[in-house]
Amino acid sequence: MTNGYIDIKNTDMMLIMGSNMAENHPCGFKWPIEARLRRNAKMIVVDPRFTRTAAVADLFLQIRAGADIAFLGGLINYAIQNNRIAKDYLVNYTNAAFVIKEGFKLPEDGLYSGFDASAQTYDKSSWNYEEGGNVGPTPAGTGTGGVSSGGNEQKPAPTQFEKQSPAVKSQSSTPPPTRAGAAQGETGRGTGGGHQAAGPVGAAAQGGLKPPPMLPANTAYDLSLQNPRCVFQLLKKQYSRYTPEMVERITGVPKEQFLKAADMFTSVRKGGDMKKAGTIIYAVGWTQHTFGTQIIRTAAIIQLLLGNVGRAGGGVNALRGHSNIQGATDMGGVFDILPGYLKVPSPSDVDLAAYLKRTTPTPSKPGEWDSFNYWSNSPKFMVSYLKAMYGDAAKKENDFAFGYLPKVDRNYAWAELWDHMYRGQVKGLFAVGMNGVAIGPNSQKNIDALKKADWLVVGEIYPEETSEFWKSPGITPEEMKNINTTVYRLACAGFAEKDGSFTNSARWLQWKYVAVPTPGIAKVDQEVVAQIFLRLRELYRKEGGKFPDPILNLSWSYTTPENPSLSEVAKEINGKALADITDPQTQQTIKAGQQLPGFAWLKDDGTTSCGNWIYSGSWTEAGPQLARRGTEDPSGLGIYANWAWSWPANRRVLYNRASCDPSGKPWDPERRQVWWNEAQQKWVGNDVPDFKADSNPKDHMGPFIMNPEGVGRIFGPLAAFADGPFPEHYEPMESPIANPLHPNQSNNPVAKKFTSDLDKYGTPADGFNVVCTTYRLTEHYHYWTKNNPMNVQLVPEPFVEVPAQLANKMGISGGEKIKITSARGHYIAKAMVTKRIKPMMIDGKETYQIGIPIHWGYRGIAEDEGKTALTPVNLLSPAAIDPNAYTPEFKGFLVKIEKV
C-alpha cells in the first residue's frame, strides 16, 4: 500500500476493485466503514460477483473477470474528457509533460512499436523520452518543432514552477544535512548517463550483447501539455478508444452504470478542486491475470491524473493476501530481487562495478528540475547487504564477495519452476509453509511434476495435498509403485507457535510473541533451516565441491547457531556499524558494533552491514522499534507514529511530498501530513516527510524520489514493463470473445503460455463458454483451515456459485452436484444458485460467469470424511503468466458446466 489501512478512514471516495476487502481483509475493512460513517465517503465496488463487500457499497458494478483495464481505461478517458484532472499535480509531479521519442507507436492494432514476433518480446528503445529540455511554448525554453496547439485541449494554468522560474540546477548536488530516514544525496556515479529501468531478467541477461538504451539526462518537455508527443497527449489518444460504449462491449457493465461510477469517482476533482482525495483498493483480483501488472498501472495512472497519490485518503493500495507476504517480498522472496528490492545479479554482471553500473540509475528529468533519485544510493545498499551476508569474507579486494551471489540466468518464477520439474530439470523441492499442488495453477501438472522429482521436503502443520501427491485421487496402486520420489515430511510450527515479525500491507513491521509452544516434535522454521545449513556446510567443509566459498563464508554468527533467535536476525537485518562512522554535517558518531539508526547511514566502503536497507531503523540502539505499542495520534489522521515501525524510515504515507502544492502547502489544510517550514528551511509534519528534508520547493525536486525522473510515471519508459509503457486491454488467455479493440491481437503478446502436453488452453469453439473465477471465502484461509472444525462448521464443503438464470436454463437446483470442466481438468461440487451473479452481454453475446472458492482439496475434515469429490479447484486453472510479475491467471478462464 502507498498508504495504510487506517489511512483509508481519511478518504472521500473509494474504488474497491479486484478486491473483496470485506471478506478477505475484514479487520482492515473497518476503515472504509469508518470513512463512510465519519466522512460520508462513497464506496464503489466493481467485481465479477456481488460480494459481501458489494453488500455495503454505494454502487456495485458487475464486471466480466479480466476486463479491468477496459474499465479503468474508460475511467481515464472520462476524467480527461470531463477535465476532472489535477492540472498542477499532473504538470509538476508526473511525467505528463515529458516528450516521447519519435517512432513510438500506440497499440491501435494491439502492438506497441518494437514488437519482435519471433522472440515474443519488444525492442523497447522507442519507449523512451526525447532528449532536449523545454520544447513547449512556455517561457522556460524554446520549442524545437512538433509543437501544436493540440485542438480543443484547454491550456493549463501557469504552474507554480513557472511562476518561480528557477535557475538551472546542478545535477550532482552535495549531500545535505540529513536526519534519520530523510536520506542523503547522490553518489556521483555515472553522471550524464542514463538508466535502464528495472526490467525482467531475460532483458537483463541480454545486456552483454549491446548496451541497453538509457533514459536521457535532460528530457524534453512541454509544460503546456500541447506537444502531440508529450505523455499527456499520448495518454489522451491511447484512451480515447476506451469510450463508454467500448467499455460496455468489453466489460459487460452497461454504459449508464459505467458513467455513474466514472462521475462518482472523478467527482473528487470536480472543478479542479484539490481538497478531496480518493483511494483505489485492490488485491489479487487484479494481479492474477496475464496483464495483472498493467491493471495496477492503470490504477496508478488514474491516481496520478487525479492527484491522489501521496495524500491522506488517497493512493494505490494493495491488500496483501497473507499476514507476512509483504515481508516475504521485502526480504527478496521472489527470484528476481534481493532484499530491499535490489536487483538480482545477472550473468552479464562480471563484477560488482558492472552490476552497480547496470542497476544504479542516474537522474533523467527536465534540466531545470531537481531529482533526488534515491536509487542512486544502490551501491551503499548492496555493499552493506554483502557485508551482512558474508561478514569478514566480504572485502574491498574481493568486490565484497559479490562473486558469491548466484547470477540468475533465466526465469525461475513459480509456474516456470513446476514446468522445469515436469520436464525433469528440477530434481527436488523444499515446500515449507505452502501447498504447491493446491496453489496451482494446473494442479495436475504439479502433481505429475512431483512424480518426476527425486525428493520432496514438506514442512507443514497438517497433512496436505503436496506431501500426499503420490496418493492424489485417480492414482492407481500400480502407478503409485512407479513413483520414486522420496518425500520427507517435517512437522513445523504454526503462526502462534513462533515469534518474529510480520510486515503487513501497510508496510508495518510488527513484532509478535510465541503464544503456545510447538507440539511434539515440531520445530520452528529457523531451526529447520539452520540444521540443514549447518550440516550442508559441514559436508562442504569435509568434501569441498565446485564452489564451497559462498556456503563456508556465509555469516552465521548467532548465539545459538543451530536455532538462531529471530531477534538476532532482526537486528542483523537492521544493520550495524562495523567501524566508527561520523556524519560530517551533524558530527554524530555511531560506534563500531552499534545498531544503525537508519539507512541514511549506510556506506559503500564496507564500514556498515545491513541485511535489508528498507528495514534499517527497525531495530536500533534504542531497541526494537518494530515492537513499539504507542497509541498516540496527535494529528487525528491515524498516523500512530509510535505504533510498530513502518518502512521506509517509519513513513506512513509514501510520496507524501505530493500532499502539498508545488510551494509546499498542503492541498487540504484539514489533512496536513507534511509541509515546508520556511523558517526552519525544511520539511516537517505529522508524518515523516518522504522527501529530501531540506529541499526547498523553489528547487522543484519531484516527490517520487525513487524514480530517476523524480516524478510519477504515467508513461513507463524503456524496460519498466515488458508489455507496454501504457496499459492496453488484452483478453485473458481463455476468453469468450476476440478483443473488440483489435481482434487480431486478442491477448497480451508477451504473456507466457506453456507448451507441455498438460498445458492445454480452451476456446469457446471447444465448448468452453462460461467465464470462471476463483477466490477465497472469509470463513476459510487458503488450504489449511479445512482442517479446523470451527472453520468447517461455518462453511462445511466446496461449492460453485452459479447465476440463477444459468441454473434455470440448465435445470440445476441449489445443492445439486455439478461438474465444471476446463481444458485441463474437472471439478465437482454442489451448486449455489444465486442472484448475485447476473448474465452479461459481452460484445453482443450473452455470457455467464461462475465462481469457485478455492479452499478444498483431497486432505481435510470434509475430504477425509468422504464428503467431497477430492478435486482441488486449481485442476481447472491455466498456467499462463503475467510477463512482469509472472503471476498465473487464476481469474477469468473458460469452463463448461454439466449436471452430475
Place this chain on the structure above:
Amino acid sequence: MSNPRTFQIQEISAHPGPVPGQGTRREDEVCKYIDVTTCIGCKACEVACVEWNDHPFRETTFDDTYQTMPSTEWNYWNLIKFAEDERDGNLMWLMRKDQCMHCEDPGCLRACPADGAIIKYENGIVDFQQENCIGCGYCISGCPFDIPKFNEKTKKVYKCTLCSDRVGQGLEPACIKACPTGCLHFGTKTDMVQIANTRAKQLREQSGFVDAGVYDPQSIRGTHVIYVLHDLKRPERYGLPANPVIPPIYTYWKWLAKPTGLFMAVLGVGAVFFHRIFYGPKMPQPEDIPEVETRPQDEIEAARKEQP
C-alpha cells in the same frame, strides 16, 4: 456496568409474591446495537459466541447459502441470516445477526410456568436458569423471534445470555468484542438508541435510504438489542416481525388463564366429591364390557417407535 446492582432481579417467572428488593433503584439498561447496513456477514460474532460459551462444534451441511445453518440452535445462539433481496431490479444482500432480542416485555418469561427458570435483570438482560427449567417448551412458543431452543438430551431450553457473565464483569458481550467493522456496539440503551438514530439519519440523508430507521419494537416495549435497518418499513425483508407480539394466551396467563384454571380444577374436585356423596360409586356392569381387539405386541411397539 460493573456495578453488581445491575443484576438486581426484576422479575421471576411464575414466582409467587414480590421479587426480593424490587423497585429499590433504577439502573442503566444495557443494549446491543447492530448496524445491519455496515455488517459484512463475516461471522466473527458467531465464532466468538461459540468459543466464549464453550459450545461444541456442530456438523453442518451445505444448504445453497452462505448462512451457517437454517436457524439458531440450543448451542448456537448467534447466527448471521443472509437474504438475497431483489426488488425493482435492485439487488441487496441483507445480512442480519440473529440472536435473543432481550425484550423489555419478554414473551418467554411471560410463558414460563417454572419458578425461577427465566429471570430478567434490571439492566434488561433476560436470562434462562437451566437448573429451574422443567423443559415444557412454553418459552419457545412465547417468543416472537423464535429464539429459545430445546435440547433433546438435557430436556432444557437455551438461548443467548447477552453474555451476562461478561457484562457482570464490566466487559462487552463476546460478539461485540469480535466484530471487525464496528457494526456492533454495546452500552446503555439511551446511548445506543442515540447512535442508532444518528446512523439512520445519515442513511436517509446521505445514502438515499429514505426509509432507514431503528428497529426497537414498541409492541413489546422495546428490546435490548436494536437494529439499524435500511428499510424500517419492511422489517420482514430481514426476517424480523413488523409488529412482534407475545401470544395472547401467555399475556393473559397470569391474571386470567391461571386463576381460571385453578378455579376449574377446584370445581372439578368438588364435582367428583359431590358425585360420590349423592350417587355413590359406579359399579362395573358385566354386559357393558366391550370385546377388545387384541393387537400383536410387536405391532404396538412399532407404532410407539414411529412417534417422535
